[in-house]
Amino acid sequence: MSRHDRSSGRKTNKDTGSRSDRSSGGKQSGRQGGGIRKKSQARGNAPIKPKMEQSPLTNTEGIRLNKYIANSGVCSRRDADMYIAAGNVTVNGKSVTEMGYRVKLEDDVRFDGRRLNPEKPEYILINKPAGFFVTGNPEKGGRTVMELVARATKAKVSPVGKLDNQAKGLLLFTNDGTLAKKLAKPKNGIRQIYHVALNKNLTKEDLENIQKGVYLEGSKVIITNVSFIDDKPHNEVGIELYSIKEHIVTRIFKSLGYEVESLDRVVFGGLTKKDLPRGRFRNLTQQEVINLGMH
Structure with missing residues (x-):
């Protein structure tokens, strides 16, 4: 083969190969890329994920369980995840181990059997006037002590014990279920x-x-x-x-x-009406809460 032929052959092969590679690669890339884009667009650009079987307790409302536990003061969110996975937490009597599970404020969430409260504990003492119902409003137009409590807190608090409609005096409200239950036990008394x-x-x-x-x-x-x-x-x-x-x-x-x-x-308990006029309320001090807990 002549020098010219060898040179021309190399040139031809180089050019042909380059064009072939570019042409072949471009078309192939275009077909593959185009096909993927069409599939993605058909699925809203969302990656395909395998379907997972959901727990019967799963819901989309409320707050995450680990945040609920952390808010109650038991531990951090990270530690809460570990306790959840270990089976230390129940919701409405059923063990929950899945991450990301959500609960509502009214759910019964327990850690090692102890019920948790995700809200900051509040303790409000009211000097109830006569003519206010405590746990109901049986008469149309009747007033309830919740009107007084609403000015004190936005938390969902409940009375410890009862007073009749016409009765007056001290009435404790709290969202601390543990303390309320303890004070309400007949064997403990107060x-x-x-x-x-x-x-x-x-x-x-x-x-x-x-x-x-x-x-x-x-x-x-x-x-x-x-x-x-x-x-x-x-x-x-x-x-x-x-x-x-x-x-x-x-x-x-x-x-x-x-x-x-x-x-x-x-x-x-150890609480009195001192400096608490009729119809007014005040928050308990930390020491007063401790003293009540000792009853």
Whole structure:
């Protein structure tokens, strides 16, 4: 082969190969690229993911479980994920181990059996006026203590114990379910003092009978102390007891033939009405909360 031919051959091969590579590669790339783009566009540019079976507890509302746990003060979100995976957490009685699971504020979330509260604990003491319902509004136009509480907090708080519509005095509200449940247990009880006005004078004999303890429905109610109030008529007495049963004071006096005309709770636990006018509220101090927890 001549020099010219060899040179021409090399040139031809080089040019042909280059054009062939570019032509072939370009067309192939175009076909593949175009095909992928069409598929992606048909699926909204979303990558294809395998379908995963969802837990029957899965929901799309509320807040993430790890955040709920962290807000309750148990641990950080990262640690919460570990506890969730380990099976330490239940939601509404069922163990939840999936990451990203969401819960609502009303769900029963427990860590090692202890119910959690994702809100900051609040403790509000109200000096309830007469004429306010505590747990309901049976009369049209009636007012409830929630009107007073609404000015104190936006948290979902509930009363610890009850007071009748016409009763006055101290009423504690909190979103601390653990403390509320503890204070509401009959076996624990909590110190309460009432200023009671009766429809007639209390006899000395009945005063002594109350001091000894009164039987209601076959069960003896222990009264810590009962006495006449200084400089007041004998239809006004003070009574101290630990029972948290409903209408307990009214029932004690009714069993002896007296009607309660006015009832004012002046002491609840170690809490008093000092510097708390009727219809007003205040937040408990940290020490007061600790003292209540020791009951």
